[in-house]
Amino acid sequence: MxxxxxxxxxxxxxxxxxxxxxxxxxxxxxxxxxxxxxxxxxxxxxxxxxxxxxxxxxxxxxxxxxxxxxxxxxxxxxxxxxxxxxxxxxxxxxxxxxxxxxxTDGLGCVRALEEGGERIGGKRILILGAGGAARAIVFQCALEGAEIAISNRTMDRAMRLAREIREKLNKRVLVVNFSESSIRDIIPTTDILINATSVGMYPKIHRSPVSSDVLNPKLTVMDIVYNPIETQFLRNAKRIGCKTIDGVGxxxxxxxxxxxxxxxxxxxxxxxxxxxxxxxx
Ligand SMILES: NC(=O)c1ccc[n+]([C@@H]2O[C@H](COP(=O)([O-])OP(=O)(O)OC[C@H]3O[C@@H](n4cnc5c(N)ncnc54)[C@H](OP(=O)(O)O)[C@@H]3O)[C@@H](O)[C@H]2O)c1
Structure with a gap:
């Protein structure tokens, strides 16, 4: 029945x-x-x-x-x-x-990272973006004990998010200029790089938030954009030898x-x- x-x-x-x-x-x-x-x-x-x-x-x-x-x-x-x-x-x-x-957005991101073999506690995570999805991810990763840096095209939005995390969770979040040189500088001390901007989403599928030059093979790279499943950003990261996690997860x-x-x-x-x-x- x-x-x-x-x-x-x-x-x-x-x-x-x-x-x-x-x-x-x-x-x-x-x-x-x-x-x-x-x-x-x-x-x-x-x-x-x-x-x-x-x-x-x-x-x-x-x-x-x-x-x-x-x-x-x-x-x-x-x-x-x-x-x-x-x-x-x-x-x-x-x-x-x-x-x-x-x-459940932030938890969804953390679960997808875990499914990809990543533990969040103690990891150094650089999040590109400070929009709705990035906010949920930043809060969840902070709650799970990650060390977080944020980089966003509109710097002020990233600063406000960092301030909010400090006030609500008593955790420091680093704000990085949204430029290739600033992002390149912080990559050697980053374990996980997450694109939480909409860059690369259909129909502008050939765009990537950062170029391959800033990546290194030790990074785990996640893109939360899931249309297309394999974004230009993930393709670049895979070519360099990074572990990649797509946005479907x-x-x-x-x-x-x-x-x-x-x-x-x-x-x-x-x-x-x-x-x-x-x-x-
Ligand atoms: N996989 C999933 O389950 C999942 C869940 C939610 C969202 N998403 C995807 O995540 C993406 C973001 O969603 P959202 O809800 O956070 O959107 P949102 O609130 O509109 O935020 C968009 C973000 O992308 C940045 N951005 C937009 N165009 C840019 C450009 N040309 N260059 C650099 N940065 C740019 C914005 O920066 P500014 O602050 O400077 O404007 C902002 O940080 C979308 O593609 C969405 O489909 C996926």
Missing amino acids: MKENKLFGVVGHPIRHSLSPVMHNAVFKKLGLNYSYSAFDIEKNDLDVFLKRCREMNFLGLNVTVPHKVDIIRYLDDLDENARLINAVNTIKFEDNMLLGYN MFVHQGAESLRIWLDIKPPIDLMRKVVVEKLV
Whole structure:
């Protein structure tokens, strides 16, 4: 007998290219759950009404994506510690008529690094970018005991993020100029280099946030851009001999963490990666 139907979804604007429905519906099918996950294109001013409708329809969970991760907070009843620290929500759980906000982006990145054989504690990590995804990654890596440096095109944004980490977590974060020479200087004392900018994302797939000249083979290089799966940045790093980790891993693991929050299950990571990769190639 099929179990009770439960509703899930992702809310963003625009949303039509989201890979979350295909990934989560594949999990539900595999586990024999009669649940469904849909994409909702909602504008900022309609978020309140949308969430009320979700409550009425007994939704169990939502993912939240660009541009609503911060704006949605005002409609939630409570936040977990990560979401509160990062001040952004990518996962909502509906529980006893309450809306609870979580952020699984940073944990998704850390899990992907661990899957690639990296331990985070004590590692020296240079993060390129200071946007929404970078914020979540910087907070999570700081919580896990990494030594962090940030480099962002808009220096002021990186400075503000570093200040926030110092104030909230009492940890020092180095801010590096977003220039090839400054990044080259810090690479010899870096273990993991993460591109958390949107540089290299489709359709500008031949761009890379830094040139091959600044890389060295001892680095582990991760790109959180996942379209294309192998970015120019990762291709350059691979050619030099670096260990590389693509952005699909983070996407899959942030989704897996959402599933753990909603359903307390062990998500089928391999299947999730397979369906996402099939959609991207
Ligand atoms: N794998 C995953 O699960 C996952 C999850 C979330 C996001 N992502 C990907 O991560 C990327 C960033 O997402 P986001 O939500 O953080 O976006 P965002 O908040 O808009 O931030 C964009 C970041 O990229 C930088 N940037 C943009 N264009 C640049 C350029 N031409 N040169 C140098 N830096 C540039 C921005 O620097 P400024 O501050 O100077 O503008 C900022 O740091 C996107 O490609 C997204 O698809 C992947």
